[in-house]
Amino acid sequence: MAQPAGGLWLLWAPILLLVAFSFNDSRRATAEWRGFTTGWYENIFSGVMGSEASFSTEEMLAAVRQSMTVSLLAMGLSAVLGTLVAITLVRHRFPGKSLLDGLLYLPVVIPDIAQGVSLLVFFSFIFNMLESVLGLKWYPGLETVIVGHVAFNISFVAIVVRARLANMNPRLEEAARDLGANEWRTFWRVTYPLLLPGIVAGALLAFTLSLDDFVVTFFAGGGNATTLTIFVYGMVRQTVTPEINAISTLMIGVSMVLILLSFAFQKDR
Amino acid sequence: MGFGECPAPIVGMIIRRNAEIGMSPYDVELINVTKEFAGRRGEAPVRAVDHISLQIRRGEFFALLGPSGCGKTTTLRMIAGFEDLTSGQILIGGRPMHNVPPFHRPVNTVFQDYALFPHMSALKNVLFGLEMESVSRKEAMARALQALEMVRLPTAANRKPKELSGGQQQRVALARALVKNPTVLLLDEPLGALDLKLRKAMQYELKEMQTRLGITFVYVTHDQEEALTMADRIAVMEGGRVLQIGSPEEIYEEPQTRFVADFIGETNFLTGTLRAHQADRAQVELADGQMVGALMPEPLAQPGDKVTVAVRPEKVTLHPVEGHGQAEATDPATVVLPGRLHHSVYIGTDMRHVVHLGETGAEIVVRAQNLGHRSEQRFHAGQAVTVRWAEDQARILRD
Ligand SMILES: Nc1ncnc2c1ncn2[C@@H]1O[C@H](COP(=O)(O)OP(=O)(O)OP(=O)(O)O)[C@@H](O)[C@H]1O
């Protein structure tokens, strides 16, 4: 029993290795262990370049800002829309409901690359239409990346919020109406506060997925959006430097904290 | 005991509200109400409530009593406005309630599982209903605290529902509904989740408070004893229908159907053939040829029909057969049937004897008060006995 469980640690080997090398005192990012240093982390923020690295702190911080913009907006939009989808699915009956229920899992299961390509096709089509019909010239950029992220994040938010809503006692909303609250006040005074932990959990999940996304961003951005993942990819295409190891380690750390927070909110409070 | 003194403003408001309602002597009227739920795919719809008509008087404690699944909750939910009617009409205070949403109905509900808002303290729960009205914050606070005091919970005001015991939660639910000064309070098995002792205490308090405040209670229960002790009138339901409406005494003493007689307390049933019927008396021939008399106030059956005779165990007396098993002569208005004592059970205040009748083997239960006389010990299992009851204690029932 213990054997396969112990073997599971192998799954984490690449990540552990990455973290280890981010502290390795060697310019060659994938060589043998030469001793502990935090120098690469300092380099990231001080902008000091290694000889072979074309690294600029300013560019990186600009990428971080783009990432934040995309992730925050995608999170906010998908939190609202995902919650509405969840409420619609749980509380209302309409034709095609079970179909929509199933479609919810589509962004979860389809390959990122397929989603990325589909967005590329979609935006090209829309932009061509706009140009030929209205004469508007429009290019992919942060906006299209945000739309792309919302497209998959809605599902994750909706799934988390729906689970919470399905566990909610429907008598509570009836009690509110019985005590004189109309639909609007029932929602804001009873439904929303009780759903909030689920919404927050879904939003944190969406933020993390958005922050970590590369494929959808790459395709939907059309080369005009440089988020942190795109930035790192651009650097890796030249060579893997220890600074990249350090940035990646930081990204893993941030994502893990966010996901743990999301789980904490999903646990019943 | 009880909820303490009722704060004067609440009583005042209730009286005023009752005066405003106007002429209809009924607070709640159900006219031919039917509710069908759509069946699952391909299945027939479920008729939860089947042509029910009720007239609930102002200030009445009205119980809806029936076994699980008979449609009690559905009836209550239609009055509260949570379910649409399939057909029929509901009036509250003489006003038709069609298309009136729950938040505009002068009724409040105490839910079976209380449905307290888990994210609010007890006080916030009680305040909720007042915040939905245009009541000043100061007045709302005063009324909420009064209501909590009335249910004797002033110290628990700041606790969340999950920090309260079941009995305390029940009281908060009650306070939350009462603070709205409803014309009618709907209660769905409000004591169902409490242990026996607390339930008994709360029965007393609820009844006392209802009498004092003069609020109309529509009280759902499946506990016949609860209905009998608390209600002014009871509607006995089965399968979505109302079988009988009456005072506890009427329901108990004059059940009209076999179901009601069986559901409310214990009853002996004997089947036979109606032979004669005169005024309110009927003569029934049992399977073994014995003739017994019984009451039949309404002509439920014709001579020759199969009928059921019902008699309560406590109306039957048990007598030892002296000598050679010959029943001694008695007055003609008394039914005397020979049998054999099968067994006796001691149940504290009563003795419960089970007698198997002569040739038919039909079972008759006799309930005798345990007076502690030595005579009680005359009986032993297997002994030849007679059971007797006065003819006018037995009734012919509809099946
Ligand atoms: N929403 C619903 N959809 C379908 N059927 C329902 C629905 N609500 C109730 N029913 C059915 O209607 C019938 C009456 O239900 P109801 O809840 O009114 O019974 P009840 O008398 O309150 O029973 P209990 O004592 O168990 O609470 C039952 O057969 C139940 O299965």
Ligand SMILES: [Mg+2]
């Ligand atoms: Mg019920």
